[in-house]
Amino acid sequence: MSDDDRLLLSAQRGDRAAFETIIKRHQGAVYGYLRSRLLEPADAEDLCQEVFLRCYTAQARFDSPVMVRPWLIGIARNLLRERVRRLKRRREVAWTELCLELELLMPPAEDQHDSAVEHLPACLDSLGPTAREALDLHYRACLRLSAIGDKLHRTEGAVKLLMFRARQALRHCLDGKLKNGVVS
Numbered sequence: 001m002s003d004d005d006r007l008l009l010s011a012q013r014g015d016r017a018a019f020e021t022i023i024k025r026h027q028g029a030v031y032g033y034l035r036s037r038l039l040e041p042a043d044a045e046d047l048c049q050e051v052f053l054r055c056y057t058a059q060a061r062f063d064s065p066v067m068v069r070p071w072l073i074g075i076a077r078n079l080l081r082e083r084v085r086r087l088k089r090r091r092e093v094a095w096t097e098l099c100l101e102l103e104l105l106m107p108p109a110e111d112q113h114d115s116a117v118e119h120l121p122a123c124l125d126s127l128g129p130t131a132r133e134a135l136d137l138h139y140r141a142c143l144r145l146s147a148i149g150d151k152l153h154r155t156e157g158a159v160k161l162l163m164f165r166a167r168q169a170l171r172h173c174l175d176g177k178l179k180n181g182v183v184s
Helices: 003-012 017-036 041-055 068-086 090-104 110-125 129-139 145-152 154-180
Strands: none
Touching: 003 017, 003 041, 003 068, 017 041, 017 068, 041 068, 068 090, 090 110, 090 129, 110 129, 110 154, 129 145, 129 154, 145 154
């Protein structure tokens, strides 16, 4: 059992000093993860606090001997998903939702999350105009595939394929930039 694991178990038994140590060690990484996926710094701060609150109040359970930081990032990811469901109509949800979908396609290593998000605008710019427009209509305007098809004069199936290929192209672009250490 690692030092972090012991600290977490102590904190969940009420040891405030252990909990403060966990916060000091991991708050920067958790905040950075959230900040790269939200437009407003205050929203990232609020969700970061919620991650540690859930950890402390044992709403989130630490049942297996895994590393604490990935576990906390997992809580943060779940909070982002909850936020997307709650705030579906707000504009910044589009960016967060795209980041989460890309993570499913290509989960970057823990130390590459921020780099992947940094490269996302350049990778979006590398897409063709129709693919960019389709993604924008889906993630920003929250249109259904049929409505996007009407706007782009394509069938719903063609839009679905276009979106699939656009996500794959984004994944490929991000993967290449991360492997090559390209700095934008």
